[in-house]
Amino acid sequence: MTLSRSRSFTTAHPGEDWPDIARRALPGEATDAALEALKSWNLHLFLRQPGGRILGSDVIFTEAPLPGAAGDG
8 A cells, every 4th residue: 555645744843933934934035925835835724713823733835736646626
Protein backbone atom coordinates (compact mmCIF):
# COMPACT_ATOMS: atom_id res chain seq x y z
CA MET A 1 0.00 0.00 0.00
CA THR A 2 1.33 3.41 -0.96
CA LEU A 3 0.46 6.32 1.28
CA SER A 4 -0.12 9.70 -0.29
CA ARG A 5 1.74 12.77 0.88
CA SER A 6 -0.20 15.02 3.25
CA ARG A 7 -0.22 18.80 3.22
CA SER A 8 2.33 20.58 5.36
CA PHE A 9 0.87 22.06 8.52
CA THR A 10 1.83 23.52 11.87
CA THR A 11 0.17 24.47 15.12
CA ALA A 12 0.46 27.77 16.95
CA HIS A 13 3.10 28.19 19.62
CA PRO A 14 1.97 29.84 22.86
CA GLY A 15 1.39 33.56 22.37
CA GLU A 16 1.69 33.49 18.57
CA ASP A 17 -0.63 35.49 16.37
CA TRP A 18 -1.17 35.18 12.61
CA PRO A 19 1.79 37.41 11.58
CA ASP A 20 4.11 35.38 13.86
CA ILE A 21 2.93 32.13 12.27
CA ALA A 22 3.26 33.61 8.77
CA ARG A 23 6.89 34.62 9.43
CA ARG A 24 7.74 31.23 10.95
CA ALA A 25 5.94 29.04 8.43
CA LEU A 26 6.87 30.95 5.26
CA PRO A 27 10.21 32.62 6.08
CA GLY A 28 11.13 33.55 2.49
CA GLU A 29 7.93 35.54 1.94
CA ALA A 30 7.05 39.09 2.93
CA THR A 31 4.84 38.94 6.02
CA ASP A 32 1.80 40.41 4.24
CA ALA A 33 2.10 37.94 1.33
CA ALA A 34 2.63 35.02 3.72
CA LEU A 35 -0.38 36.08 5.77
CA GLU A 36 -2.59 36.24 2.66
CA ALA A 37 -1.42 32.76 1.61
CA LEU A 38 -2.18 31.33 5.07
CA LYS A 39 -5.57 33.02 5.02
CA SER A 40 -6.48 31.45 1.67
CA TRP A 41 -5.38 27.97 2.82
CA ASN A 42 -7.11 28.23 6.23
CA LEU A 43 -10.47 29.88 5.63
CA HIS A 44 -12.01 27.61 8.26
CA LEU A 45 -9.92 29.45 10.87
CA PHE A 46 -10.24 32.99 9.53
CA LEU A 47 -14.03 32.68 9.39
CA ARG A 48 -14.21 31.65 13.04
CA GLN A 49 -15.90 34.06 15.43
CA PRO A 50 -14.29 36.07 16.89
CA GLY A 51 -12.47 36.50 13.58
CA GLY A 52 -9.11 34.82 13.19
CA ARG A 53 -8.88 33.47 16.74
CA ILE A 54 -6.21 30.74 17.01
CA LEU A 55 -6.46 27.76 19.35
CA GLY A 56 -3.50 25.59 20.29
CA SER A 57 -5.24 22.56 18.82
CA ASP A 58 -5.79 24.17 15.39
CA VAL A 59 -4.18 22.56 12.35
CA ILE A 60 -2.79 25.44 10.27
CA PHE A 61 -2.00 24.45 6.69
CA THR A 62 1.28 25.93 5.44
CA GLU A 63 0.88 25.02 1.78
CA ALA A 64 -1.85 25.03 -0.84
CA PRO A 65 -4.05 21.96 -1.33
CA LEU A 66 -2.18 19.18 -3.11
CA PRO A 67 -3.12 18.27 -6.71
CA GLY A 68 -5.56 15.40 -6.82
CA ALA A 69 -6.75 16.02 -3.26
CA ALA A 70 -10.41 15.46 -2.42
CA GLY A 71 -12.49 18.35 -3.66
CA ASP A 72 -9.84 19.30 -6.22
CA GLY A 73 -11.88 18.85 -9.19
